[in-house]
Amino acid sequence: MPRYCAVKACRNRGGAASRQDNKRISFYPFPLHDKPRLQKWVANMKREGWIPSRHQYLCSEHFTEDCFDIRWGIRYLKNTAIPSIFPSVEDVYVL
Numbered sequence: 623m624p625r626y627c628a629v630k631a632c633r634n635r636g637g638a639a640s641r642q643d644n645k646r647i648s649f650y651p652f653p654l655h656d657k658p659r660l661q662k663w664v665a666n667m668k669r670e671g672w673i674p675s676r677h678q679y680l681c682s683e684h685f686t687e688d689c690f691d692i693r694w695g696i697r698y699l700k701n702t703a704i705p706s707i708f709p710s711v712e713d714v715y716v717l
Protein backbone atom coordinates (compact mmCIF):
# COMPACT_ATOMS: atom_id res chain seq x y z
CA MET A 623 0.00 0.00 0.00
CA PRO A 624 1.49 3.34 -0.93
CA ARG A 625 1.50 5.88 1.85
CA TYR A 626 0.25 9.37 1.33
CA CYS A 627 1.02 12.44 3.32
CA ALA A 628 -2.11 13.75 5.05
CA VAL A 629 -1.14 17.37 4.30
CA LYS A 630 -3.24 18.46 1.34
CA ALA A 631 -0.65 20.77 -0.14
CA CYS A 632 2.07 18.17 0.18
CA ARG A 633 2.62 15.88 -2.77
CA ASN A 634 4.81 13.34 -1.08
CA ARG A 635 3.92 9.74 -1.64
CA GLY A 636 5.38 6.53 -0.40
CA GLY A 637 6.64 3.81 -2.68
CA ALA A 638 8.88 3.99 -5.70
CA ALA A 639 8.36 7.68 -6.39
CA SER A 640 9.18 8.83 -2.88
CA ARG A 641 12.78 9.81 -3.56
CA GLN A 642 13.02 13.36 -4.74
CA ASP A 643 16.46 14.74 -5.39
CA ASN A 644 17.95 12.15 -3.06
CA LYS A 645 15.92 13.51 -0.20
CA ARG A 646 14.74 10.73 2.03
CA ILE A 647 11.11 10.98 2.84
CA SER A 648 9.67 8.85 5.57
CA PHE A 649 6.11 8.56 6.72
CA TYR A 650 4.96 8.61 10.30
CA PRO A 651 1.57 7.62 11.67
CA PHE A 652 -0.33 10.01 13.89
CA PRO A 653 0.13 9.48 17.66
CA LEU A 654 -3.44 8.26 18.10
CA HIS A 655 -2.65 6.75 21.50
CA ASP A 656 -1.35 10.09 22.80
CA LYS A 657 -4.26 12.51 22.71
CA PRO A 658 -2.49 15.68 23.92
CA ARG A 659 0.23 15.21 21.34
CA LEU A 660 -2.24 14.27 18.64
CA GLN A 661 -4.10 17.52 19.30
CA LYS A 662 -0.91 19.48 18.78
CA TRP A 663 -0.26 17.75 15.48
CA VAL A 664 -3.77 18.47 14.26
CA ALA A 665 -3.68 22.07 15.55
CA ASN A 666 -0.41 22.70 13.73
CA MET A 667 -2.00 21.35 10.58
CA LYS A 668 -4.78 23.89 11.11
CA ARG A 669 -7.31 21.10 11.03
CA GLU A 670 -8.77 21.37 14.51
CA GLY A 671 -11.59 18.95 15.10
CA TRP A 672 -10.27 16.53 12.51
CA ILE A 673 -9.40 13.04 13.65
CA PRO A 674 -6.90 11.21 11.49
CA SER A 675 -7.28 7.50 10.97
CA ARG A 676 -4.78 4.79 11.70
CA HIS A 677 -3.99 4.71 8.01
CA GLN A 678 -2.93 8.31 7.65
CA TYR A 679 0.59 9.60 7.86
CA LEU A 680 2.63 12.74 7.85
CA CYS A 681 5.83 12.81 5.89
CA SER A 682 9.19 13.75 7.32
CA GLU A 683 9.11 17.12 5.51
CA HIS A 684 6.92 18.54 8.25
CA PHE A 685 9.33 17.90 11.08
CA THR A 686 12.42 19.86 11.98
CA GLU A 687 15.75 18.04 12.28
CA ASP A 688 15.61 18.00 16.06
CA CYS A 689 12.47 15.86 15.92
CA PHE A 690 14.59 12.90 14.82
CA ASP A 691 16.94 10.48 16.45
CA ILE A 692 19.38 8.68 14.22
CA ARG A 693 20.32 5.20 15.31
CA TRP A 694 22.26 2.77 13.16
CA GLY A 695 21.68 4.98 10.17
CA ILE A 696 17.94 4.81 10.58
CA ARG A 697 15.98 7.92 11.31
CA TYR A 698 13.44 7.64 14.08
CA LEU A 699 10.87 10.18 15.02
CA LYS A 700 11.21 11.08 18.68
CA ASN A 701 8.13 10.26 20.69
CA THR A 702 7.84 13.90 21.68
CA ALA A 703 8.08 15.27 18.14
CA ILE A 704 5.49 17.77 16.93
CA PRO A 705 5.32 18.65 13.23
CA SER A 706 5.79 22.37 12.66
CA ILE A 707 6.60 22.87 9.00
CA PHE A 708 3.50 23.32 6.91
CA PRO A 709 2.75 25.25 3.76
CA SER A 710 0.79 28.39 4.51
CA VAL A 711 -2.87 28.60 3.58
CA GLU A 712 -1.94 30.88 0.70
CA ASP A 713 0.33 28.20 -0.70
CA VAL A 714 -2.54 25.75 -0.54
CA TYR A 715 -5.11 27.82 -2.36
CA VAL A 716 -3.17 30.08 -4.69
CA LEU A 717 -1.68 27.77 -7.24
Ligand SMILES: [Zn+2]
Nearest residue numbers: 627632634681
Ligand atom coordinates in the same frame (compact mmCIF):
# COMPACT_ATOMS: atom_id res chain seq x y z
ZN1 LIG B 1 4.04 15.88 3.63
